[in-house]
Amino acid sequence: MNDVAFDVDANVFRAEYDSSRDQPSLAILAVVAVAANSDPTELSPLHSVIDTAALDDLLSETATDDRRNVRLSFSYEGFSVTACSAGTVEVSPIENA
Structure with a gap:
């Protein structure tokens, strides 16, 4: 993975x-670990909020053509997470209203 930029x-x-x-x-x-200034092992398990096997399958390079432009968003550890099948991840803090 490339470096995380802010x-x-x-x-x-x-x-x-x-x-x-x-x-x-x-x-x-x-x-998310970079955004939270935390070690990844200190985060709650990702599989507690999303099926990680399905996520990996959906966003993998081997996905069929009809899944090539998938964009998936969900909340995790106080952040809004968006992952794209094009190979990008964006993480932003969820603002309290």
């Missing part, structure tokens, strides 16, 4: 991963 104006952490090499679920964990 866009100050958008308040978003972004990273790219190689879906032929990296599991999307692990890329998500890595970006």
Whole structure:
């Protein structure tokens, strides 16, 4: 996975991963850990909020053509997480209203 970058104006952490090499679920964990300034092992299990096997299958490089442009969003550890089958992860803090 490439380095995690922070866009100050958008308040978003972004990273790219190689879906032929990296599991999307692990890329998500890595970006959330950076955003939370935490070790990935200190986060709650990702599978407690989403089926990680289905997530990896849906966003993998081997996905069929009709799933090539998938964009999946969910909440995890106080962040809004968006992962794309194109190999990007974006994480932003959920603002309290």
